[in-house]
Amino acid sequence: MIGDLMKPKVAFFDFTSCEGCQLTVVDSLQTHVDLLDAVEIVQFREAMTEKGEDYAIAFVEGSISRASDEARLRRIREQAAIVVALGACAHLGGINAIRNAQPLDDVRKYVYGDKADWYETYPARPISAVVKVDAVIPGCPIDRDEFIGVVKALLLGKKPPLPDYPVCVECKRKENVCVFHKGGFCLGPVIRAGCGAICPTCGDGCEGCRGLIPNPNQDSMSDVLVKYGLTVADMLARWTMFGTYQQMEAGS
Amino acid sequence: MSLRMIDKGSMAAFVSNLLQAYEVVGPRAKDSQYAFGRITDYDQLRLDYNTTILPPKKYLLPQEEVLFTFQTEGMSAAPVFDTRPRVIFGVHTCDIHALHLLDAVFATGQRDEHYLERRAATLIVGIECLTPCDEHSFCKSMGTLSASEGFDLHLTDLGDRYAVEVGTPAGEALLARYAANHGAGESEVGLLDKMLSEKWPRFSYRLDFDGNELPALMAVSYKNPIWKELEGRCLACGSCNLVCPTCYCFDVQDRVSMDRKTGERIRVWDSCQLAEFARVGSGENFRKTRAERQRHRFFRKGKYIPDMHGELGCVGCGRCARACLVDITPVGVWNALHKAHTA
Ligand code: SF4
Ligand code: SF4
Ligand code: SF4
Ligand code: SF4
Ligand code: SF4
Numbered sequence: 001m002i003g004d005l006m007k008p009k010v011a012f013f014d015f016t017s018c019e020g021c022q023l024t025v026v027d028s029l030q031t032h033v034d035l036l037d038a039v040e041i042v043q044f045r046e047a048m049t050e051k052g053e054d055y056a057i058a059f060v061e062g063s064i065s066r067a068s069d070e071a072r073l074r075r076i077r078e079q080a081a082i083v084v085a086l087g088a089c090a091h092l093g094g095i096n097a098i099r100n101a102q103p104l105d106d107v108r109k110y111v112y113g114d115k116a117d118w119y120e121t122y123p124a125r126p127i128s129a130v131v132k133v134d135a136v137i138p139g140c141p142i143d144r145d146e147f148i149g150v151v152k153a154l155l156l157g158k159k160p161p162l163p164d165y166p167v168c169v170e171c172k173r174k175e176n177v178c179v180f181h182k183g184g185f186c187l188g189p190v191i192r193a194g195c196g197a198i199c200p201t202c203g204d205g206c207e208g209c210r211g212l213i214p215n216p217n218q219d220s221m222s223d224v225l226v227k228y229g230l231t232v233a234d235m236l237a238r239w240t241m242f243g244t245y246q247q248m249e250a251g252s
Numbered sequence: 253m254s255l256r257m258i259d260k261g262s263m264a265a266f267v268s269n270l271l272q273a274y275e276v277v278g279p280r281a282k283d284s285q286y287a288f289g290r291i292t293d294y295d296q297l298r299l300d301y302n303t304t305i306l307p308p309k310k311y312l313l314p315q316e317e318v319l320f321t322f323q324t325e326g327m328s329a330a331p332v333f334d335t336r337p338r339v340i341f342g343v344h345t346c347d348i349h350a351l352h353l354l355d356a357v358f359a360t361g362q363r364d365e366h367y368l369e370r371r372a373a374t375l376i377v378g379i380e381c382l383t384p385c386d387e388h389s390f391c392k393s394m395g396t397l398s399a400s401e402g403f404d405l406h407l408t409d410l411g412d413r414y415a416v417e418v419g420t421p422a423g424e425a426l427l428a429r430y431a432a433n434h435g436a437g438e439s440e441v442g443l444l445d446k447m448l449s450e451k452w453p454r455f456s457y458r459l460d461f462d463g464n465e466l467p468a469l470m471a472v473s474y475k476n477p478i479w480k481e482l483e484g485r486c487l488a489c490g491s492c493n494l495v496c497p498t499c500y501c502f503d504v505q506d507r508v509s510m511d512r513k514t515g516e517r518i519r520v521w522d523s524c525q526l527a528e529f530a531r532v533g534s535g536e537n538f539r540k541t542r543a544e545r546q547r548h549r550f551f552r553k554g555k556y557i558p559d560m561h562g563e564l565g566c567v568g569c570g571r572c573a574r575a576c577l578v579d580i581t582p583v584g585v586w587n588a589l590h591k592a593h594t595a
């Protein structure tokens with residue numbers, strides 16, 4: 001189904017995003033040149049000018065934030081045997097979705113000023129809200145090793161493994177002093193691992209860029225944030241940094 | 253075995269002598285806390301530490317280890333063993349008891365050669381706790397505030413010198429070879445006895461009952477409503493297991509090269525509090541709720557392990573209590589169960 005099994009054709013696409021995840025891909029290719037032997041890249045605006053339309057695997061970065069995005073994404077879905085959401089914007093809606101909680105006209109005026117009417121926009125959504133997604137590489141930006149791991153799994157014809165346990169597991173394996181014990185705040189107990197707990201390892205709390213674990217105990221997590229000194233308003237703001245779309249869906 | 257003395261002034265030389273033949277690991281400062289780490293200079297060794305984030309178990313059952321490497325063509329595999337000679341310096345008595353239990357666990361049934369090979373290359377130098385590490389420790393209730401075995405050497409701080417109890421012939425050889433030491437005089441034996449008897453009242457029993465009653469208490473606590481209450485609080489973050497000196501569950505994974513020709517099988521620490529821990533091959537998850545997983549955890553510590561190995565599965569180190577952000581603690585849970593049962 002994915003064409004030449006030994007060397008599948010892959011393409012990269014972007015929607016509303018900062019292109020940071022694609023940059024991480026470019027970076028990974030430099031440290032893993034063996035990847036270029038394993039796949040053939042036919043489209044990658046960030047890194048090359050040639051353009052092929054016969055791809056089997058599509059990596060899609062960015063959230064869907066206007067009506068015209070949808071047709072383009074659907075065309076990608078029709079062509080590709082496998083669609084992979086690349087990074088938090090495509091996976092969760094991400095940072096772009098923060099504005100969903102505000103009146104859209106205000107947001108548009110704030111961003112585009114008197115040219116607001118020139119630009120179409122609507123509430124930002126993850127790509128899974130529009131098309132079926134086969135695999136996800138979470139993170140803002142994505143983790144290099146995980147990107148390589150997902151490609152390897154796809155080449156083996158396996159569903160890419162995504163950790164279903166929280167960041168605390170990786171954090172504890174690294175023997176970090178817990179951010180809460182240093183007076184900080186962290187969403188690690190309910191956020192999906194896979195980043196190697198990079199933020200707590202550097203002394204910052206996890207902000208949730210990889211999305212929630214399955215069955216998170218969010219109520220208890222909220223209580224912890226307040227118990228350790230956050231105001232209720234700040235606690236709620238923590239959940240919306242990367243999770244606005246999910247919070248609003250859960251609430252609606 | 254015998255009792256020897258090392259003057260504090262001779263300790264730096266002892267450690268630097270050891271470094272010529274061994275990797276030495278011991279407690280080091282980490283931010284405001286402590287962690288076992290590689291010692292390359294005596295000054296790094298903080299024998300005055302209270303407790304460490306992770307127990308010294310990580311040197312016998314590392315967070316992640318390669319079990320064997322393999323080649324897919326011809327299906328050949330080569331096991332990987334870590335047999336570097338190592339001294340774990342400054343192990344508290346609760347952790348000595350925990351390692352003693354792990355030794356039994358990994359030698360029972362299917363012998364775990366990866367653990368046992370490391371263990372055979374490891375020497376343990378313990379150190380006596382003279383004050384409680386903090387408010388979470390309950391070693392006294394669990395019978396781990398002293399240790400009569402499980403170490404090669406065991407130090408007690410007598411002010412300007414350490415009393416050194418020799419636990420094994422290997423420990424005796426280590427001392428003879430690497431440390432300037434002398435036999436204990438009458439006054440030194442007296443001082444040691446005084447220190448050891450004076451330390452006892454500084455620790456409190458934190459369980460409302462004797463730790464040895466735990467298996468019996470657990471046997472009547474399966475249906476206690478407390479498990480339901482923990483369901484609401486527990487975050488299923490796994491921290492309590494990951495910091496525990498007696499937890500030994502691991503997950504096995506394969507890492508394959510990009511060309512799919514070579515790979516390695518690794519094992520990593522796992523936790524029974526994680527939602528997917530008890531999912532089996534057929535897809536069924538036999539401990540779906542946090543309540544069931546919490547119950548399992550406390551049954552492991554209080555009943556299943558003692559039933560299997562004759563030693564309690566908790567040594568009262570308090571690490572899980574320090575790590576838990578929602579204050580679920582063995583002392584809290586077990587005292588509540590005890591109260592419910594005796595009420
Ligand atoms: S710092 Fe965050 S991820 Fe690490 S243990 Fe604490 S809560 Fe968990
Ligand atoms: S620690 Fe949290 S915020 Fe940081 S990369 Fe990992 S998931 Fe994202
Ligand atoms: S540390 Fe606390 S919150 Fe986390 S799994 Fe253990 S009991 Fe639950
Ligand atoms: S259950 Fe808690 S107190 Fe008991 S040995 Fe494990 S970490 Fe220490
Ligand atoms: S729990 Fe007891 S034996 Fe263990 S470090 Fe603390 S005081 Fe020492």
